Each structure stands twice: as structure tokens, then as C-alpha cells.
Amino acid sequence: MRKFPGFWNKNNEGPPDLDEVFKDLNQKLNRLFGGKGGSGAPRGTSPAPQPLPVAPILGIVALIWLGSGFYIVDQGSRGVVLRFGQHVETTMPGPRWHLPFPIESIENVNLEQVRTIEMGYRSFEGETARSKELRESLMLTDDENIIDLQVAVQYNLKSVEDYQFSNRSTEESVRGVAETAIREIVGKSKMDFVLYEGRDDVAARAKKLMQDMLDRYKSGINVVNVTMQNAQPPEQVQAAFDDAVKAKQDLERQKNEGQAYANDVIPKARGTASRLTEEAAGYKLRVENEAKGNADRFEQVLTQYNKAPEVTRQRLYLDAQEHVLSNTSKVLVDQKGSNSLLYLPLDKLMTISGAPGNAATAPAATTEKPAQEPQADSSTLDRSRDAMRTRDREYR
Numbered sequence: 001m002r003k004f005p006g007f008w009n010k011n012n013e014g015p016p017d018l019d020e021v022f023k024d025l026n027q028k029l030n031r032l033f034g035g036k037g038g039s040g041a042p043r044g045t046s047p048a049p050q051p052l053p054v055a056p057i058l059g060i061v062a063l064i065w066l067g068s069g070f071y072i073v074d075q076g077s078r079g080v081v082l083r084f085g086q087h088v089e090t091t092m093p094g095p096r097w098h099l100p101f102p103i104e105s106i107e108n109v110n111l112e113q114v115r116t117i118e119m120g121y122r123s124f125e126g127e128t129a130r131s132k133e134l135r136e137s138l139m140l141t142d143d144e145n146i147i148d149l150q151v152a153v154q155y156n157l158k159s160v161e162d163y164q165f166s167n168r169s170t171e172e173s174v175r176g177v178a179e180t181a182i183r184e185i186v187g188k189s190k191m192d193f194v195l196y197e198g199r200d201d202v203a204a205r206a207k208k209l210m211q212d213m214l215d216r217y218k219s220g221i222n223v224v225n226v227t228m229q230n231a232q233p234p235e236q237v238q239a240a241f242d243d244a245v246k247a248k249q250d251l252e253r254q255k256n257e258g259q260a261y262a263n264d265v266i267p268k269a270r271g272t273a274s275r276l277t278e279e280a281a282g283y284k285l286r287v288e289n290e291a292k293g294n295a296d297r298f299e300q301v302l303t304q305y306n307k308a309p310e311v312t313r314q315r316l317y318l319d320a321q322e323h324v325l326s327n328t329s330k331v332l333v334d335q336k337g338s339n340s341l342l343y344l345p346l347d348k349l350m351t352i353s354g355a356p357g358n359a360a361t362a363p364a365a366t367t368e369k370p371a372q373e374p375q376a377d378s379s380t381l382d383r384s385r386d387a388m389r390t391r392d393r394e395y396r
Helices: 018-032 054-067 160-165 170-187 191-197 199-216 235-307 309-325 346-354 361-368 372-395
Strands: 070-073 077-083 086-091 094-097 104-110 115-119 121-123 130-132 138-140 146-157 221-232 331-334 341-344
Touching (some): 077 160, 086 160, 104 160, 115 170, 138 170, 146 170, 146 191, 146 199, 191 199, 235 309
Antiparallel strands (some): 077 086, 077 104, 121 130, 138 146, 146 221
């Protein structure tokens, strides 16, 4: 077996001598750092003890200690440097250096990280179920009704110094401020407003009130968003509220149907009224124009009458007769040299000649009542004679 000098006693019995072990280690360190070892000394004599090189060791330790002061601040974060527990500076993102521990210490604070607190419920990581916190969620409205609200608040940081040195428990502070703001707003609002049409308004007002309160506390917190996760009446009266909601929905549906019917009928009525108005305006314009034309024509006739009264009177008479006789089927023939008018039933003759199928029935009809036609002819002649006498008197 190989034997190492100095590790065993002279008789090679018993455990190694600790003094010899330390001496051998000292010699190796001296050779390692450039010192002279005791390999040239006689075998029987022990070498003289050499002191350890303390300066190089202290230099290496100092370099390691100073190197431990380098650190990197991530993007969106700030480095808070503490010297013996007192805040010295806040460093920006990038590689930095500070006096190593225990003189100075560094804390990285993420400003852009969005944190979330839950008020009225608690959700567990990896689970979809929620546990209600009735102490936080049950609130009293202005009309003395109780509602169950669940709110989620998202926030980040805007001041590292206030966040680090003005708060003890940031999450509990934000939760307490959120509960205070929500209760104040709900307590001043009606139940229907909070449950239905005013949910967004309640969330916006709560966000503003929370931010004002946190700024007064110098918390260094910026409220990003307030979301109403759930708003409902208590479970004990949920069925009654569901019935009320259905009734309101039916009411809104009927209102919408009535509005749709009104939107269909009213435009039609307006269109009809507009059409009648336009037609009346057109009729008015036509009557006015006809009246103006008649007046102008009368003035022209009057002018001509003043110039030649007899000619104008005769012309008017002939025009009137032409207008009247053009609308009748009777034919009047004036015989010269006599005051009598000869009446001929030309209309009946034209009717008989126009209907050949009735030619056989016409003579029969004539033969059946031969006595009536002369009476009709004589009465017609009498009326014609009277008319002519009247016109003669007028001319005279």
C-alpha cells in the first residue's frame, strides 16, 4: 500500500495526525500561490510554517462581492434601491449596479402588470366554480331593496414610491375601497336602475370614485377597469323577480309592436293627407285660372259689345244655341218665311237605321200607337212656336 508521509504516525498505526494534515495543506496552498514549499527539506525534519496569502483571497472575494451588485430591471418595471432600508433611488429599465448586500438592496416592481381583485365572490385557480362572499355582495338600494352584486376590479401601478412605502396590504386596500365606493353608489340608486339599465353607469361611477379615494390615500394605484360580473336579487326572492322581469319584457314587446304599427300607419296617413292637399291645391289653381280666363273673356266680350251691341248680342245668342244644341240628339230646322218650326224625329230614324235587327219591330211599334205621335209632334211644335215668338219680341 502507498504511504503518504505525515498522514500516519511513525508506527503506521492509529488515525492520521491533524497537525500534519494542516501542515501539508498549507504547503500546497503556498505552492499554488507562488510560495516555496518544503519539498527540499530533509525528510526527517518538518518544514517551517508559511503564512497564507490573504491579499489575493480578499481581492477575489471583493470582486465577487462587487459583482453581486449588478442587476437588470425588466421592461415595464422599476428598480427600488434601498440603502440600509432607506429609499435611495428608483432606477429605470436596463442593466444597473448598486452597492452589494448588506449595504444596499434592490426590489423590482412591475408597473404595467394588471392585477385583479374580486369583491363579492372568490374564484379559485384552475376551477370554474365560484364561492360567494355574502358579507361583501349583499347591498341595500335607495328604495330599501337588497341586491347581490359581484364586482371585479383591475388595476396597475402609477407610482412606485407610494406603492412601496404608503401601503401595507395593497390588495385588501383596493378591495375595501371598491366595496365602499360600490355601496355608496348603490345606496343612492334604485334597484331597477342597478339591475338593468344602469349597470354600466354604476361601474363607471364606481371607477371614478375609487380612483379619487386611492389618490387621496397616496396609494400609487391606477384603476384600469371596474366590471359588474353579476347583479341579481337575493336567491330567496329570485322567482318573484323573474316573473316581474317577464312582465316587463311583455310590456316592452307590446310597446314595440304598437310602435311598429304606428310607424306603418302614420306614414300612409301622412302620404294620403299630402296627396289630398296637393290635389286641393291643384283644384284651387285650376278654378282660379278658369275664373281668371272667364273674366278676361268677359272683359273682351264687353269691349266688343260696347263697340257693336247688336252684332255682339246676335253672336252670343248663336254661340249659346250652338252650345246647347250640340249636346242634344234633336234636330231643329228653321223654315224661311214662316214662324213655325218643323220638328223631325231624326234621332229615332237614325236609331232605327242603325239597328237593322229592329227594322221589323219598328213598323209594328208605329202601327200600335198611331195616335200618340201626332200628339207629341203637335206639342213640340207648340213649344217651338212659343220660343220663336219670345225671341222675336226680344229682337224687337
